[in-house]
Amino acid sequence: MAEKVSVAEVAEKMYKMVKEAQGMRKLKAMDLTKNIMEIYGDRVDKQTCKDAIREIIETEKCVYTYFGGSYIELPHKEGAANP
Amino acid sequence: MADELPKTPMLDELEKGPWPSFVSEIKMAAKRSPASKDLLGILERSYQEKIGHWKHGGIVGVLGYGGGVIGRYCDVPQDFPNVAHFHTIRVNQPAGWYYKTDALRKICDIWEKRGSGMTNMHGSTGDIILLGTSTDQLEPIFEELTAIGFDLGGSGSDVRTPSCCLGKSRCEWACYDTMAACHDFTKNYQDELHRPAFPYKFKFKFSGCPNDCVASVARADMSIIGTWRDNIRIDQKAVGDYASAGVDVTKEIVNLCPAKCMDWDGKMLKIDNSTCRRCMHCINVMPKALRPGKDTGACILIGSKAPIVEGALLSSVIVPFIKMEPPYQEIRDLVERIWDLWCDEGKNRERIGEFIQRVGLGNFLEMIEVEPAAQMVAHPRENPYVFYEEYFEEGEEEAEN
Numbered sequence: 195m196a197e198k199v200s201v202a203e204v205a206e207k208m209y210k211m212v213k214e215a216q217g218m219r220k221l222k223a224m225d226l227t228k229n230i231m232e233i234y235g236d237r238v239d240k241q242t243c244k245d246a247i248r249e250i251i252e253t254e255k256c257v258y259t260y261f262g263g264s265y266i267e268l269p270h271k272e273g274a275a276n277p
Numbered sequence: 278m279a280d281e282l283p284k285t286p287m288l289d290e291l292e293k294g295p296w297p298s299f300v301s302e303i304k305m306a307a308k309r310s311p312a313s314k315d316l317l318g319i320l321e322r323s324y325q326e327k328i329g330h331w332k333h334g335g336i337v338g339v340l341g342y343g344g345g346v347i348g349r350y351c352d353v354p355q356d357f358p359n360v361a362h363f364h365t366i367r368v369n370q371p372a373g374w375y376y377k378t379d380a381l382r383k384i385c386d387i388w389e390k391r392g393s394g395m396t397n398m399h400g401s402t403g404d405i406i407l408l409g410t411s412t413d414q415l416e417p418i419f420e421e422l423t424a425i426g427f428d429l430g431g432s433g434s435d436v437r438t439p440s441c442c443l444g445k446s447r448c449e450w451a452c453y454d455t456m457a458a459c460h461d462f463t464k465n466y467q468d469e470l471h472r473p474a475f476p477y478k479f480k481f482k483f484s485g486c487p488n489d490c491v492a493s494v495a496r497a498d499m500s501i502i503g504t505w506r507d508n509i510r511i512d513q514k515a516v517g518d519y520a521s522a523g524v525d526v527t528k529e530i531v532n533l534c535p536a537k538c539m540d541w542d543g544k545m546l547k548i549d550n551s552t553c554r555r556c557m558h559c560i561n562v563m564p565k566a567l568r569p570g571k572d573t574g575a576c577i578l579i580g581s582k583a584p585i586v587e588g589a590l591l592s593s594v595i596v597p598f599i600k601m602e603p604p605y606q607e608i609r610d611l612v613e614r615i616w617d618l619w620c621d622e623g624k625n626r627e628r629i630g631e632f633i634q635r636v637g638l639g640n641f642l643e644m645i646e647v648e649p650a651a652q653m654v655a656h657p658r659e660n661p662y663v664f665y666e667e668y669f670e671e672g673e674e675e676a677e678n
Binding site for chain 2: 222223224227228240244247248251252254257258259260261262263264267269270272
């Protein structure tokens with residue numbers, strides 16, 4: 195049986211996905227989960243993906259944003275946030 | 278200080294008439310809060326210019342949470358600096374909206390210190406809505422709210438704060454303990470409530486009986502509505518008393534029964550419970566004479582929504598009857614199957630009701646492993662999504678051809 199991928203590794207991969215998509219495409223949590231499952235196949239499960247998302251949010255590498263729906267993005271200065 | 282309020286001739290029109298006015302409320306708050314004062318000004322300008330000056334969404338929240346804070350920024354901060362940020366906070370209400378005044382005072386104290394002081398008790402979601410604060414106040418507000426036992430509610434693509442009617446705490450018609458179920462689901466789905474992971478929002482609403490006081494059939498992605506599966510309890514003497522007191526049982530009850538399952542001969546009321554639709558009409562008209570049965574539980578419906586991206590939908594039955602007993606494992610299993618499917622196949626901003634419309638209810642039922650039942654069909658031959666495959670023998674079609 196294939197070795198499971200760790201939460202830390204998945205979190206790092208997700209962070210890279212968000213970083214690469216920044217400014218071009220907004221990714222939802224389910225997009226990240228689907229992409230990861232496509233890459234790692236049965237070496238990863240949904241709970242690992244959930245834990246990885248939690249990790250990138252709680253370590254403040256990424257933030258949740260809302261534009262009609264909820265997305266995960268890199269922290270940035272909110273354009274509309276006038277001083 | 279009231280003299281210093283901005284001139285608001287258009288808003289003043291909304292104070293006329295006998296009904297309560299939100300403008301009066303904002304004016305009251307404006308006497309103490311600079312943000313409320315600027316809110317009056319920006320609102321008056323919007324009315325005059327016919328342009329909204331708010332931007333909704335973006336980055337705001339508290340650490341770790343993706344819901345509970347709705348970001349609002351204005352595009353004229355130079356004119357209205359006190360509402361440059363005017364974020365809304367949703368606070369998870371207690372089941373049944375029961376509070377001690379002490380708890381309400383504490384919330385108000387926090388909000389007067391760190392926000393505009395204006396609240397909306399309650400929003401259409403059911404949450405306590407705290408209107409208007411700035412980004413730097415979000416973490417302190419969250420810390421102070423949690424210290425007094427409150428948590429943020431849902432917003433965005435997550436489980437929205439579950440809400441319920443007051444159920445058995447005050448209502449004799451409640452067929453299950455809505456407050457207990459709502460509290461249980463709220464605790465069980467904390468992760469889904471605070472960390473948006475769905476295509477779009479998902480709402481649970483719990484009504485104790487088919488009167489559906491929280492309007493779950495029209496607003497919840499999953500409506501859990503109390504019902505019964507035995508017979509309506511009848512007190513024939515009390516029915517007679519209603520008739521003697523002037524109630525026209527035939528006109529007001531029997532003729533208005535949607536299932537036409539009742540009969541009144543002037544002495545005895547008969548109900549064919551096998552065709553009763555549990556609509557509650559007769560019980561509501563003669564509450565002293567009729568009561569729901571004793572074998573109570575809930576009917577689970579799915580898919581309603583208000584019009585946002587697409588038009589409004591009402592819920593459809595997926596489980597005609599289920600006993601509502603903790604830990605509600607059967608419902609949880611069903612919810613997990615629905616979420617798994619929706620997350621895999623749902624489109625961005627597609628509610629579960631819209632997803633069902635797209636894939637077809639028959640396919641949806643098959644995918645979530647629920648058997649079709651007669652109660653899912655509104656009228657015979659109008660819902661052609663149920664196929665009784667066992668009636669078709671292999672090769673039958675070829676033989677016919």
